[in-house]
Amino acid sequence: MIESSSEKLDAPEGILDVEPYLGMEFESEEAAKVFYDAYATRLGFIMRVDAFRRSMRDGKVVWRRLVCNKEGFRKLRPRRSESRKPRAITREGCKAMMVVKKEKSGKWVVTRFDKEHNHPLVPIPSNGHRSMLLSQTPDEKDVKIRELSAELQRERKRSAALQEQLNMVLRDMEEHSNHLSRNIDDIIQSVREIESKQVELHGAKS
Template identity: 50%
Template sequence: MESSVGREVCASEGREMIDLADERQLNVNELDGNMEPYVGMEFESEDAAMAYYDAYAKRVGFIIRVGNCHRGQDGSVINRRFLCNKEGFRVNNKTKMLEVRKPRKITREGCKAMIMVKKEKSGKWVIAKLETKHSHPLGLPASKDCRRSIQARPQDEKDKKIKELTAELNRANQQLAKCREQLEMVLKDIERHTNDLTKSVQNVVEKVKDVEAKK
């Protein structure tokens, strides 16, 4: 079941979404960006869908940005939006209005071009929604921003880091539990040895007393 992702979904904005299933199949080798995207286009993975849309964007003349996603009950991503990087509008921070700084170039123009891919039961990823029209002229300027058209996935990187730290913490806790168990065994051995030694000393003392009493 599909559900909206924050502010990205608004049917009343006139977005030309295509929601009908398309049964056309496409060979993976053809997904090189030369094909126009369509609803029903299949990919082997989320990364393959991203790579295709990035190649398509470079050919057409825009930069993509990785949008929000939905996750299943097991925490895995089940759908993802790939957007034009001019999607949305810049949010002005009123607390910094008095600061004197060089104005930044406007990069958000409310463009609605995007694809939304979802994971099927078969494990393949399929374009479920798309918008091909842009609200701005197409064409990539010669800037370093365009040498890497896919912008970073900060949330995914955070999730990955959290999982790594959690796994490391679990390993440390397991190691600590083993050390505690070994320490308890050593302490029990020491206690047993101490008790045996005490009994031996007591026996020696008793024997000495018996010898002295017989004199």
């Protein structure tokens, strides 16, 4: 089951400036993500939506881990070329996280919270667009990709229809041009015939 990314982001009022704590409740998973993303922005790190678990009964997400974007370590891969610059290290094994679980009541409750980071924190100006992108889960990103693909397909069909209309106009213009050319040729031929007859008449008189 894919939960809609258009769900209301209903973080409880008055807690966006509060530090997470065990037992903290949210109305939805999205509300928990919005809260932790705001908390991350205020403290100076970037949130990453991490692991989740689904219900065996209906397949819906019932457990979610939200982490610092420096969680874990980057996998070491052989460099393709010695001339290529090594990529900057973005993961430093940070353990900071917040885990939320959906209870039978429907509330999402904080069951784990680690606040310590192993790297400097730099407060980042709040940016709604950035927050929205960072808060998207893999499922939500797939939905967005499908929406953009469908929109691209519609634009391609619209472009093809406009191209066909343009081709029809060009064909009509070509036919009209050919018709004008034939008319001009007929007029030139008629003028030549008239001139030829005038020359014959003039010769007969002389």
